Amino acid sequence: MKKLHFLSIIFAISLTSKGDSWVQKASYPGLGLRYPFSFTIGNLGYVGCGDDSLGNLHNDFWEYDPSTDAWTQKANFGGVGRSGSTGFSIGNKGYAGLGTDSSYTLYKDFWEYDQSNNIWTQKADFGGGYRIIAIGFAIGNMGFIGTGANYSGPQTFNDFWEYDPITNLWLQKASLPGASRGGASCFVIGNNGYIVAGWDGNNYLSDLWEYNIITDSWSQKTNFPSNPRVDAAAFTICDKGYFGVGFDTTMGAGYLNDLWQYNPVTNIWIQKANFSGSGRNEPAFFSIGNKG
Numbered sequence: 001m002k003k004l005h006f007l008s009i010i011f012a013i014s015l016t017s018k019g020d021s022w023v024q025k026a027s028y029p030g031l032g033l034r035y036p037f038s039f040t041i042g043n044l045g046y047v048g049c050g051d052d053s054l055g056n057l058h059n060d061f062w063e064y065d066p067s068t069d070a071w072t073q074k075a076n077f078g079g080v081g082r083s084g085s086t087g088f089s090i091g092n093k094g095y096a097g098l099g100t101d102s103s104y105t106l107y108k109d110f111w112e113y114d115q116s117n118n119i120w121t122q123k124a125d126f127g128g129g130y131r132i133i134a135i136g137f138a139i140g141n142m143g144f145i146g147t148g149a150n151y152s153g154p155q156t157f158n159d160f161w162e163y164d165p166i167t168n169l170w171l172q173k174a175s176l177p178g179a180s181r182g183g184a185s186c187f188v189i190g191n192n193g194y195i196v197a198g199w200d201g202n203n204y205l206s207d208l209w210e211y212n213i214i215t216d217s218w219s220q221k222t223n224f225p226s227n228p229r230v231d232a233a234a235f236t237i238c239d240k241g242y243f244g245v246g247f248d249t250t251m252g253a254g255y256l257n258d259l260w261q262y263n264p265v266t267n268i269w270i271q272k273a274n275f276s277g278s279g280r281n282e283p284a285f286f287s288i289g290n291k292g
Contacts (some may be wrong), residue, residue: 022276028284029071030060035133035231037087037096038284041115043067046094047284048077049085055102057081061113066288078111078120084132088143090165092116095123095143099132104151106130112165127161127170133231135186137193139213141165144173144193149182155201156180160211174216178207185234187241189264194221196243196262197229204228204248208262222267226260227253233285235292239264242272242292247281255279 033050036058040046048061059081063072077096085099085107097110108126113119126145128134134148134157146160158180162171176195184198184205193211197204206228208221224243232246244259257279259272285292 020273022273024276025066026064026069026071028062029073030058030062031056033058033284034282035083035085035099036284037085037099038286039087039089039094039096040286040288041089041092041094043288044115045286045288046074046087046089046113048087048096049082049099050284051081051083051102057083057101066291075113075118075120078122079107079109082107086134086136086145086148088136088138088145090138090141090143093165095136095163095165098126098130098134098145098148100151106132106150110163123165124168124170127163127172128157128159131157131182133182135184135195137186137188139188139191139193142213144211146173147176147181147184147195147198149199149201154180156182156199174218176209177218178209178220179205181205183230185232185243185246187234187236187243187262189236189239189241192264194241194262194264196224196234197232197246199230204230204250210264221262221264222269224260225269226258226271227256229256229281231281232256233283235285235287237287237290237292242287244272245275245280245283255281 031052036050038047045064051057059077061074082099087096094113108130110123112121131148136145143163158176160173179200181198196208206224210219227248229246229248234243241262257275261270
């Protein structure tokens with residue numbers, strides 16, 4: 001697989017759901033990173049791992065409190081430093097794993113973060129094996145990881161796995177019907193998960209798919225209407241999905257800074273205020289309350 005070499009400097013900007021505007025917040029205290037993992041636990045956001053402009057891998061882990069607009073360093077991620085990992089949260093626990101190091105060694109290890117005790121504990125390895133830039137989200141008490149990429153055949157994946165934190169077991173679910181892909185984005189609205197865009201090994205994608213946890217089935221929805229892209233940002237505010245930034249080579253687009261809102265009721269995308277920072281891909285992202 002061709003490894004993408006794009007740097008994304010992280011700094012926090014919030015989007016209000018009502019005002020459709022961006023406000024710059026306290027900058028991320030660590031070095032500028034690409035391919036970190038990120039998730040939300042309660043009213044706090046978390047960012048960990050990634051690699052910097054010098055190619056150094058990180059395993060530091062930071063907590064963002066929007067009430068004070070402040071970052072606090074927490075216990076380092078339990079595994080080795082890495083890039084292209086995947087994370088999500090279930091209740092008051094965070095989960096992260098997979099990824100790669102600078103020598104292109106791939107990982108399938110998976111770790112649980114205990115917010116109350118500020119400790120990481122290794123859990124069962126990801127059921128789908130070694131890969132990078134997979135998607136991850138949680139619905140109810142279950143976590144899900146799927147798609148992603150490898151450095152050898154197959155280059156990209158479309159399999160999809162469910163993680164049960166009670167039994168510490170992985171169960172393979174219905175594969176994504178669309179093209180296999182890495183660098184896709186995802187968000188959750190209600191009890192449904194959504195996967196959008198990504199890279200199939202040759203082309204950037206713009207399709208949107210909805211996963212129904214009850215029926216273990218996928219439904220194709222309205223394609224994302226703007227540039228196809230890879231390594232973008234996605235989050236949920238209230239009952240809408242948000243998707244934007246990322247990278248695309250179509251017509252020389254390059255690094256993007258647009259943002260779009262998806263309404264699952266009308267199955268329509270609406271463009272929102274452009275991200276106020278510079279165009280970028282491979283960022284950290286999360287939502288807390290009614291802000292992203």
